[in-house]
Structure formats: C-alpha cells, structure tokens
Amino acid sequence: MSEEQTRLKQLAADAAVDEVRSGMVVGLGYGSTALLFVRSLAKKVAAGELQGITGVACALAMETEARSLGLNVSSLDQHPVMDLTVDGADEVDPALNLIKGGGGALLREKVVAQASRREIIIVDESKLSEHLGDKWALPVEVVPFALRPVSEYVTSLGAEVKLRLLEDGKPLVTDQGNWIIDCNFGPMADPGTVARSLEGRAGLVEHGLFLGLASEVIVAASDGVRRIPRP
Numbered sequence: 001m002s003e004e005q006t007r008l009k010q011l012a013a014d015a016a017v018d019e020v021r022s023g024m025v026v027g028l029g030y031g032s033t034a035l036l037f038v039r040s041l042a043k044k045v046a047a048g049e050l051q052g053i054t055g056v057a058c059a060l061a062m063e064t065e066a067r068s069l070g071l072n073v074s075s076l077d078q079h080p081v082m083d084l085t086v087d088g089a090d091e092v093d094p095a096l097n098l099i100k101g102g103g104g105a106l107l108r109e110k111v112v113a114q115a116s117r118r119e120i121i122i123v124d125e126s127k128l129s130e131h132l133g134d135k136w137a138l139p140v141e142v143v144p145f146a147l148r149p150v151s152e153y154v155t156s157l158g159a160e161v162k163l164r165l166l167e168d169g170k171p172l173v174t175d176q177g178n179w180i181i182d183c184n185f186g187p188m189a190d191p192g193t194v195a196r197s198l199e200g201r202a203g204l205v206e207h208g209l210f211l212g213l214a215s216e217v218i219v220a221a222s223d224g225v226r227r228i229p230r231p
C-alpha cells in the first residue's frame, strides 16, 4: 500500500470517527482502513473526547487489536444492535453496493452490518467501480466439507473459482473455521441476480456482496473527502 493510499484511508477514517458520539455501541469492521478508524477512535477515547464507547468487532484479530488499544469490546450477545458500524470495502458501485471479504471477514461483517442502525463505509477512491467485479473477484465463504460441490456450482454460474490460499499453501481459515473461494464473475450487470443465485445453497455460508447495506460511503480522494449517501 502506497503512502498516499494510507493517507487517504486515514482521512476517510477520521471523517468516520467524527460521527461517533459518547455512549454509542460501535461496530468495528475489518481490514487496513477499518484499523485506521479503530486507532483514531481509540485515541479520542484515550483523550477523554469520547466516553462510554462499546465496540463490537467483526473479526477476532480486530477484537484483540481494539482491546490492546484500550477500547472496551463487547459481543453481539451483550449488544445485539450497533448504533453505528464503520467498515472498509473492496469495491463500491454507484448505488453503494459493495464487494467485501478481501480480508476474509465477510460473514461476521455482514452479520454486524445487518445489526447496525447505520453502516458507514470508508474507502479511498481506488475502491470506486462502475460495476462490481470490475476489479475484484467475489469472496464466498464455504464449509470445507462442501468445497468441491460449491466450487463446481459457482463455476456453473459462469465464475472462475479459486480457493484462497495462504503463503504456506494452506487454505485461509475464517473466524468460523471455514474457507474462502474467490469467484471471478467479471463485471456484474446485476449484482442482485448474482447474490440470489448464491443464496440457499448448502455449504455456501455467505458471499461478499453487500447490497443495500451501506448507509453512506466516505471516499477520500486526492482532491478531498466526500460523502455519498445511499441513493
């Protein structure tokens, strides 16, 4: 990641921190941009500018990180509704539909997004696409037992499917103990049709299409930060 990209992500993260108010339950997304948000949030809490913040993390790694920064982190069992969640995205289309899951956290991220009153997505301008799939293969979480049939099913829908592997050649294991297949559908004319075709298939746990879930996207570009509300 270039220094400029980190600078832009930080600008978007700081704009999202400005939306947090004392006493809020805040969903903490996952990924490099969400991490910048969590760090900025923790600084404000440590400085006493925000009080009574409770975080609910979308990934075990983020939970550990947030705790190490001094944030109070709770669970969905204790706090089933978030006032606000701030998360990153891999691709954002003009209707604010998203591809997420580049870090493998899509399932928990979607659970938390659906349980949030507001979902703010923070990105640098490189994440904007005319069509989802222009730049990114769609991550899909799959039960290891079902890898082969689910992969063949998704291939039959027209995608090129690859199991996501770590550097040691072993599959990336999600926080739920599942695997991720990256499904290259190419540019999606209708993400809703793709999403529906992936739903209700046994062993296919969840996909990274977040349709109608973002309340707002904060985009940091070289000429400044802009906010795009859901149309």
Ligand SMILES: O=C[C@H](O)[C@H](O)[C@H](O)COP(=O)(O)O
Pocket: 029, 030, 031, 032, 033, 034, 087, 088, 089, 090, 099, 100, 101, 102, 103, 104, 105, 106, 109
């Ligand atoms: O699983 C990971 C998430 O969906 C991330 O929010 C997404 O991949 C964006 O990550 P980053 O902010 O590192 O580009």
